[in-house]
Amino acid sequence: xxxxxxxxxxxxxxxxxxxxxxxxxxxxxxxxxxxxxxxxxxxxxxxxxxxxxxxxxxxxxxxxxxxxxxxxxxxxxxxxxxxxxxxxxxxxxxxxxxxxxxxxxxxxxxxxxxxxxxxxxxxxxxxx
Numbered sequence: 001x002x003x004x005x006x007x008x009x010x011x012x013x014x015x016x017x018x019x020x021x022x023x024x025x026x027x028x029x030x031x032x033x034x035x036x037x038x039x040x041x042x043x044x045x046x047x048x049x050x051x052x053x054x055x056x057x058x059x060x061x062x063x064x065x066x067x068x069x070x071x072x073x074x075x076x077x078x079x080x081x082x083x084x085x086x087x088x089x090x091x092x093x094x095x096x097x098x099x100x101x102x103x104x105x106x107x108x109x110x111x112x113x114x115x116x117x118x119x120x121x122x123x124x125x126x127x128x
Contacts, residue, residue, distance in 0.1 A: 026111075031119075034106040038121050040080040041102055046125035048073040049100040052091060053127035060093050077102055099126040 052059060052069055059066050070089045077087060084104040092099040101124035108117040 030108050030110070034108070034119055034121070037081045037106075038123055041077050041082060041104075041121070042123040042125060044073065044076045044080055045100045045102060045123060046127075048076070048091075049098050049125045049127040052093070052100065053098045056093055056098055059091075066091060066093075073100060073102075077104075082106075097126055097128055099124060101125075 048069065055065070059069065070091060073091075074087060074089050077089070082102075082104050084106065086104070088103040090099075090101045090103070092101075101122060103120075103122050105118055105120045108119065109115075110117065
């Protein structure tokens with residue numbers, strides 16, 4: 001029979017696991033906050049869709065009220081942390097449904113390299 005050789009404390013497998021944990025931590029640190037903001041934006045859009053659904057008859061006939069709703073929603077989305085200057089808010093009014101959506105992007109600058117990652121978000125909410 002051969003002799004059993006006890007593995008070293010640090011070997012290739014444990015080194016790869018440590019690298020994987022560091023990579024997951026970095027990804028969570030860099031990509032977590034934009035996705036967290038997206039959930040906050042989705043909450044704001046849901047509130048706007050619910051309030052617009054109650055007023056859908058008045059909004060369909062009054063473009064000033066619709067613009068005011070867009071401006072209010074845009075302001076609340078900015079308060080949620082979105083800093084994109086090209087933020088767009090869309091309101092769709094139908095007979096039995098109101099949909100509110102936002103389009104924006106976030107830029108992530110990576111450590112140690114001169115690379116940027118641009119994430120595009122298009123959250124939406126509707127009220128039946």
